[in-house]
Amino acid sequence: MKPRSASKSHALPGWRARALLMLLLLGFLLLACRAIYLQGLNNDFLQKKGASRYGRVIELSATRGVITDRNREPLAISTPVESVWASPGDVALEPQQAKQLSKLLDVDMSELGRRLADSSREFVYLKRHLPPEQAAKIVELNIPGIFLKREYRRYYPGSEYFSHLLGYTDVDDRGQEALELAFDDQLRGKPGSRRVIKDRLGRIVEDVESIRSPQQGRDVALSVDTKIQYLAYRELKSAVDAQRAKAGGIVVLDVKTGEVLAMANLPSYNPNNRGKLDSRRTRNRTVTDLFEPGSTLKPFTVAAAIETGLYKPDSVIQTGAGQLVIGSATIHDAHPSGALTVSQVIQKSSNVGAAKIALGLPPAVLWDVFSKVGFGVQPRSGFPGEVSGKLRAANTWRPIEQATMSYGHGISLSLLQLARAYLVFADGGEIKPVTLLRQDAPADSTRIFSAATAAQVRQMLELVVQPGGTAPRAQVVGYRVAGKTGTAHKVDGASYAANKYISSFVGFAPASDPRVIIAVMVDEPSAGQYYGGSVAAPVFANVMTGTLRMLGVKPDAPLNNVVLPPPDAPEIREEV
Amino acid sequence: MARLNIILLAIVIVCGLSVVTSQHKARKLYVELQRQQEIARQLEVEWGQLQLEQSTWAMQARIEKVAGSRLMMHVPAASRVQVIAPQSSQ
Numbered sequence: 201m202k203p204r205s206a207s208k209s210h211a212l213p214g215w216r217a218r219a220l221l222m223l224l225l226l227g228f229l230l231l232a233c234r235a236i237y238l239q240g241l242n243n244d245f246l247q248k249k250g251a252s253r254y255g256r257v258i259e260l261s262a263t264r265g266v267i268t269d270r271n272r273e274p275l276a277i278s279t280p281v282e283s284v285w286a287s288p289g290d291v292a293l294e295p296q297q298a299k300q301l302s303k304l305l306d307v308d309m310s311e312l313g314r315r316l317a318d319s320s321r322e323f324v325y326l327k328r329h330l331p332p333e334q335a336a337k338i339v340e341l342n343i344p345g346i347f348l349k350r351e352y353r354r355y356y357p358g359s360e361y362f363s364h365l366l367g368y369t370d371v372d373d374r375g376q377e378a379l380e381l382a383f384d385d386q387l388r389g390k391p392g393s394r395r396v397i398k399d400r401l402g403r404i405v406e407d408v409e410s411i412r413s414p415q416q417g418r419d420v421a422l423s424v425d426t427k428i429q430y431l432a433y434r435e436l437k438s439a440v441d442a443q444r445a446k447a448g449g450i451v452v453l454d455v456k457t458g459e460v461l462a463m464a465n466l467p468s469y470n471p472n473n474r475g476k477l478d479s480r481r482t483r484n485r486t487v488t489d490l491f492e493p494g495s496t497l498k499p500f501t502v503a504a505a506i507e508t509g510l511y512k513p514d515s516v517i518q519t520g521a522g523q524l525v526i527g528s529a530t531i532h533d534a535h536p537s538g539a540l541t542v543s544q545v546i547q548k549s550s551n552v553g554a555a556k557i558a559l560g561l562p563p564a565v566l567w568d569v570f571s572k573v574g575f576g577v578q579p580r581s582g583f584p585g586e587v588s589g590k591l592r593a594a595n596t597w598r599p600i601e602q603a604t605m606s607y608g609h610g611i612s613l614s615l616l617q618l619a620r621a622y623l624v625f626a627d628g629g630e631i632k633p634v635t636l637l638r639q640d641a642p643a644d645s646t647r648i649f650s651a652a653t654a655a656q657v658r659q660m661l662e663l664v665v666q667p668g669g670t671a672p673r674a675q676v677v678g679y680r681v682a683g684k685t686g687t688a689h690k691v692d693g694a695s696y697a698a699n700k701y702i703s704s705f706v707g708f709a710p711a712s713d714p715r716v717i718i719a720v721m722v723d724e725p726s727a728g729q730y731y732g733g734s735v736a737a738p739v740f741a742n743v744m745t746g747t748l749r750m751l752g753v754k755p756d757a758p759l760n761n762v763v764l765p766p767p768d769a770p771e772i773r774e775e776v
Numbered sequence: 777m778a779r780l781n782i783i784l785l786a787i788v789i790v791c792g793l794s795v796v797t798s799q800h801k802a803r804k805l806y807v808e809l810q811r812q813q814e815i816a817r818q819l820e821v822e823w824g825q826l827q828l829e830q831s832t833w834a835m836q837a838r839i840e841k842v843a844g845s846r847l848m849m850h851v852p853a854a855s856r857v858q859v860i861a862p863q864s865s866q
Contacts, residue, residue, distance in 0.1 A: 263824075277828045280821055357831035404810045405803040430836035677855075759855055 254397050262389025263352060264373050265417030267366060269426045270638045276366050278352040278373060282335030283328040289319040290345030297343055304338050328371060329353045360468040361433045364484040368471040378484060381584050389417035421638040423459035428452055431746045433464040439739045440466045443725035449486040451619040453717040457642040458632035487586045490612040494688030495549045496706050497608035502542055503657045504569040505557045507649050513543045513656050519552040526600045531555050547663040549670050551607045558606030567594035572648045573621040573631060575613050581634050589613035619719035622706050626714035629654035658682050662711050667765045674707055674737035675762040676744050678755035683707020685732030700724050705736035709744050710756040716747050
């Protein structure tokens with residue numbers, strides 16, 4: 201009882217308890233408000249701030265796909281290299297460090313100083329594409345403000361042998377030329393990124409989400425065969441060097457599938473070391489350059505004629521004294537041969553004979569054949585910048601034009617088109633699209649001539665390489681060969697240059713069951729010889745010998761089949 | 777009732793601790809995964825470099841040079857080549 205009375209006597213005023221309670225409630229209210237503010241109203245901002253303390257977005261790089269040959273040998277590979285960059289404001293270089301750095305980077309001291317001078321910039325490349333080992337040494341210098349960035353650089357093990365076919369990429373690994381450009385979408389990967397949580401040691405401890413998954417570049421398998429390509433390039437180069445020619449090109453086609461087995465050009469360049477490139481070297485002439493093919497077109501004229509039924513291989517054409525006057529122009533044969541059969545027109549490559557055959561046909565028939573075998577039409581090989589050639593509409597042809605076109609003048613095409621057109625003779629009158637990609641099944645072919653016509657022209661083409669023809673040097677030991685020479689004056693401005701020639705040879709083997717077509721073109725041979733039979737045919741023979749061996753094709757002739765004319769025999773010259 | 781509460785409390789604590797440890801374990805394993813993936817990436821890079829090296833050494837031009845100069849090899853003349861046709865399966 202006592203305490204109670206005591207408490208009563210010391211009783212506090214009632215308002216104090218209430219005030220305290222109110223204060224406490226107020227305190228809780230404030231806390232609640234703050235909690236609502238933090239948890240509710242300001243939540244997004246705080247979450248973001250928090251996440252930025254531990255969350256990181258990291259880039260996932262994607263590598264460019266590999267280009268391989270038909271046997272999966274790599275021809276172009278991207279491998280990582282390091283680029284050195286600096287943030288000039290943060291760089292504090294001691295003179296000795298600067299010296300080491302300039303030595304490691306192989307950049308002049310003054311140049312280095314100039315790049316680091318502008319401290320307002322935050323990103324300056326000091327050197328791009330250093331090998332990883334060298335970059336590691338720069339990291340060891342431990343200079344603040346200097347960083348590495350991983351990039352990819354493309355290497356071409358086949359260097360100049362494949363350069364025209366593959367092209368090259370720019371410093372950011374994007375395709376710039378040729379197939380690198382054509383298949384850029386396929387080859388190029390898409391870099392991705394993802395959000396992760398890092399701990400204080402910088403280790404990734406949790407994968408939060410994938411923002412974009414990286415897509416690695418897809419590989420591309422070409423139809424070319426490394427060995428055949430090398431052989432073709434080597435033989436072409438030795439011929440171009442020996443003939444002191446300006447340029448040259450060679451195309452090797454697989455008859456069964458229409459695949460390009462090799463495609464080489466000269467002059468070439470090394471895509472691994474591209475300081476100064478001019479288009480004279482980088483152009484893939486076999487696809488992007490037009491030329492007047494000359495006599496290599498005669499077989500098409502003859503085939504068109506035989507197909508109409510108006511001519512037979514043994515029909516006789518009077519070439520008379522080797523002159524044919526059409527309007528104000530005259531077509532010449534340097535060696536008048538009198539009466540020639542259609543086969544002999546091909547064998548001796550008579551211009552007058554071909555012109556007379558062509559003039560006996562309606563222009564539309566000839567145009568139809570030329571157009572169907574792909575002259576004036578893009579070959580659609582997928583190569584960037586391929587040309588379609590020039591073939592004028594039949595109703596605009598004047599007789600002289602029809603006559604000259606029959607032997608390959610007044611019409612222009614690329615070497616690839618020419619090689620492909622010969623498929624009709626090699627493949628029994630059918631033609632296929634050409635492709636630079638490896639095919640698992642042959643593409644559909646289109647019939648242009650009857651099998652009988654193709655076989656007859658094939659026989660004529662076999663005569664060309666035998667003694668009495670224009671190209672005995674195209675013979676191959678153990679195999680029957682069929683082909684046709686071409687020698688044409690170069691077009692120089694508006695007229696033909698008197699002493700500039702393009703020598704060519706197109707042929708296929710084995711003639712009994714053709715497997716390979718090779719087209720060779722040598723531009724401006726200037727070592728004295730300029731006939732297709734003496735400049736281009738030997739290249740054909742050498743490449744064909746090697747190619748047939750590599751493909752394991754069964755010989756269709758005895759080994760003593762090569763019959764060269766006696767050395768003192770007059771060379772059968774082709775009409776130019 | 778109080779006993780049940782204590783038991784439940786103990787269970788809650790055990791659960792809480794095991795969440796913490798498993799999270800910790802998960803992170804450690806993830807770090808390990810990252811490390812292995814990094815190694816895989818490096819191996820892939822090395823594979824590319826080795827492929828490049830191999831194809832550079834195995835260049836046709838180089839093979840031919842070495843075969844000719846060091847191993848004294850040459851392509852046989854056509855007259856010395858015997859071609860054997862594959863046996864037909866009949």
